[in-house]
Amino acid sequence: MRLTEVETAIWVTLVGIEGNDGAEKKLAQFGLFTGDRARVVRRAPLGGPLLLDAGGREIALGRSLAHKILVEPSACGSP
Amino acid sequence: MRIALIGRPNCGKSTLFNQVAGYKANTGNMHGTTVACAESRVRVGGEVVELVDMPGTYTLGGSNPAEAEVHRYLGRLPVDAVINVVDASSLPQGLELTLELLPLGLPVIVALNMLDEAARRGLRLDGPGLGARLGVPVLPLVASKGRGVRNLFLVARDSANQKRLPAEGAPRTSDARERHVLAEGLAAEFSEQGERYLTLRDRLDDILLHPVLGYVALLAILLAFFQLVYGFGRLLEPPLLALFLSLADRVAGLFAEGSLWQALVLGLLQGVAAGVAIVLPYLVPFLLGLGLLEDLGYLPRMAFLMDSLMHRIGLHGKAVVPFILGYGCNVPAVMATRTLEEPRDRYLAAALATLVPCAARISVVFGLVAFYMGPLAAMALYLFNLLVIALTGRVLSNLMPEETPGLILEMPPYRAPTARAVINKAWFRVREFAVEAMPALIVGSAVLALLEFFRLAAYFNALVRPLTWLLGLPAATGVPLIFGVLRKELSLIMLGQALGTTDYSSVMTSVQMFVYSVFVVFYIPCIATLSALKRELGTRATATIAAITVLIATVAAFAARIALTALS
Numbered sequence: 001m002r003l004t005e006v007e008t009a010i011w012v013t014l015v016g017i018e019g020n021d022g023a024e025k026k027l028a029q030f031g032l033f034t035g036d037r038a039r040v041v042r043r044a045p046l047g048g049p050l051l052l053d054a055g056g057r058e059i060a061l062g063r064s065l066a067h068k069i070l071v072e073p074s075a076c077g078s079p
Numbered sequence: 080m081r082i083a084l085i086g087r088p089n090c091g092k093s094t095l096f097n098q099v100a101g102y103k104a105n106t107g108n109m110h111g112t113t114v115a116c117a118e119s120r121v122r123v124g125g126e127v128v129e130l131v132d133m134p135g136t137y138t139l140g141g142s143n144p145a146e147a148e149v150h151r152y153l154g155r156l157p158v159d160a161v162i163n164v165v166d167a168s169s170l171p172q173g174l175e176l177t178l179e180l181l182p183l184g185l186p187v188i189v190a191l192n193m194l195d196e197a198a199r200r201g202l203r204l205d206g207p208g209l210g211a212r213l214g215v216p217v218l219p220l221v222a223s224k225g226r227g228v229r230n231l232f233l234v235a236r237d238s239a240n241q242k243r244l245p246a247e248g249a250p251r252t253s254d255a256r257e258r259h260v261l262a263e264g265l266a267a268e269f270s271e272q273g274e275r276y277l278t279l280r281d282r283l284d285d286i287l288l289h290p291v292l293g294y295v296a297l298l299a300i301l302l303a304f305f306q307l308v309y310g311f312g313r314l315l316e317p318p319l320l321a322l323f324l325s326l327a328d329r330v331a332g333l334f335a336e337g338s339l340w341q342a343l344v345l346g347l348l349q350g351v352a353a354g355v356a357i358v359l360p361y362l363v364p365f366l367l368g369l370g371l372l373e374d375l376g377y378l379p380r381m382a383f384l385m386d387s388l389m390h391r392i393g394l395h396g397k398a399v400v401p402f403i404l405g406y407g408c409n410v411p412a413v414m415a416t417r418t419l420e421e422p423r424d425r426y427l428a429a430a431l432a433t434l435v436p437c438a439a440r441i442s443v444v445f446g447l448v449a450f451y452m453g454p455l456a457a458m459a460l461y462l463f464n465l466l467v468i469a470l471t472g473r474v475l476s477n478l479m480p481e482e483t484p485g486l487i488l489e490m491p492p493y494r495a496p497t498a499r500a501v502i503n504k505a506w507f508r509v510r511e512f513a514v515e516a517m518p519a520l521i522v523g524s525a526v527l528a529l530l531e532f533f534r535l536a537a538y539f540n541a542l543v544r545p546l547t548w549l550l551g552l553p554a555a556t557g558v559p560l561i562f563g564v565l566r567k568e569l570s571l572i573m574l575g576q577a578l579g580t581t582d583y584s585s586v587m588t589s590v591q592m593f594v595y596s597v598f599v600v601f602y603i604p605c606i607a608t609l610s611a612l613k614r615e616l617g618t619r620a621t622a623t624i625a626a627i628t629v630l631i632a633t634v635a636a637f638a639a640r641i642a643l644t645a646l647s
Contacts, residue, residue: 026420030137042288044383044386044387045291046388048387049486051288051490055171057489059490060488062390062396
């Protein structure tokens with residue numbers, strides 16, 4: 001499933017990033033790689049960005065970018 | 080000896096730099112406030128050291144111009160030691176850059192910054208353990224309070240003098256992924272997460288980033304912000320103007336009536352008055368307020384909230400910062416576009432930011448529209464301005480299809496701004512205005528006085544008569560419009576000179592004043608902005624943007640004329 005489809009506050013694992021490697025490279029610069037665990041904390045309305053909690057930091061991701069991120073739900077609860 | 084400060088955005092490099100260098104760098108609680116390297120000489124234990132503050136960078140192989148600057152600098156100039164500032168609260172991410180720095184063949188000192196904040200979050204760090212594993216000194220630091228600064232620089236100096244390279248056997252790899260995994264492992268090993276409770280940040284964000292309340296708060300904050308700026312300006316402007324007026328009277332008496340010297344000196348004085356009495360009363364509170372919002376950490380929240388709206392004009396949320404800065408001065412606005420990754424985004428954001436009315440143009444709007452027609456009319460002009468910017472953004476972004484991956488931005492925690500940092504930052508920017516813009520303003524004003532004296536103004540007025548005729552403005556407005564390119568507030572000051580009175584309502588109708596203000600708000604950015612544009616985007620793009628703005632100004636002012644004439 002895609003990061004944009006995940007409910008708020010559910011821990012997920014990033015399993016893949018679609019598209020040519022532009023998006024992957026950009027995420028890597030912000031320290032986001034496949035295999036990382038993260039959860040959506042908030043969403044801005046009207047197709048705005050979502051706020052991702054990854055490793056204690058919060059990162060805002062535009063919807064188009066978040067749409068390219070494939071995730072799998074993690075085991076319940078903690079990161 | 081030269082020591083470089085390197086770290087991720089928003090880790091406190093500039094705060095540290097300012098602690099020792101006396102406020103040369105721009106600190107702000109948002110990624111990318113330092114876009115170029117700042118240098119300063121500092122004394123460390125009796126030795127003079129060149130200290131370089133690098134722009135925040137996530138990796139040495141970064142893609143935006145601010146990050147490329149770091150790479151360029153490290154390749155070009157001999158650096159004797161690197162102080163790697165790491166935000167203690169985000170150790171895993173910070174260590175990725177550290178691991179990238181270790182193989183550079185330079186002495187590296189790691190400073191774990193904002194330890195106080197990490198402690199508040201329940202994080203316990205083992206600095207010495209981490210240092211032993213990395214093979215470099217790892218030192219504690221609370222840069223905002225000056226704790227650990229002295230020791231850090233003494234160690235850095237000794238490391239540089241003894242060329243103490245990172246110990247062999249320290250973990251190193253050239254692959255970004257492996258660094259990521261390695262950094263995570265190190266962070267897990269040497270830090271311990273204690274109790275984490277619902278922080279003030281979470282509670283504040285629940286309101287300020289709320290899908291509805293967030294926008295209400297945003298609007299309220301911006302309204303309060305501009306109200307305060309306007310209030311302070313209105314308070315200070317009249318007495319300052321009166322002061323200069325009486326001064327001008329006295330100075331005029333020193334020279335023979337109608338002599339060349341009298342005209343010249345009065346022209347110079349008017350230039351000074353324009354800067355001190357009309358621009359500064361608005362610019363100073365604006366910069367103080369902006370610095371406050373910046374240091375509180377509100378700007379990235381604005382980017383988050385505004386992202387979807389900015390998408391409608393072909394940009395993303397990060398581009399909201401140049402726009403806000405633009406209300407102070409377009410020059411920093413154009414420079415701030417450097418934090419955008421794509422050239423297309425930078426071009427578009429810079430072009431649109433030059434349409435934002437800066438403090439100088441605000442003085443024209445306040446001096447003409449608000450003063451004679453009331454604050455509601457000024458508000459209408461602002462809304463009209465936003466509408467035109469949105470339309471222009473739509474048109475331009477359709478001409479340049481979007482290919483950007485979109486917004487990505489770290490949301491920093493809120494931080495309590497210190498009065499000293501805010502005041503000094505505002506002071507730094509005001510000084511920039513005084514040094515770079517004031518001379519142009521004063522010379523321009525004197526040149527105009529000479530034009531008047533030799534009765535040359537009529538030629539200039541004739542030159543732009545087609546335009547002033549089209550907009551239904553008095554012919555005499557030609558000269559102030561031409562000279563407005565030097566500094567926008569000249570369009571107001573010189574209007575007084577050109578019309579022979581400062582009671583504009585006696586020679587211009589309200590419609591004319593509104594149309595004139597609309598044109599001034601949009602047409603060619605001032606000379607300082609043009610030179611900033613040229614630096615960032617090149618000559619061709621600058622010429623194109625200038626041409627576009629004249630076109631927009633003409634169309635918008637003409638539309639305003641037609642609409643207002645029909646209304647009244």
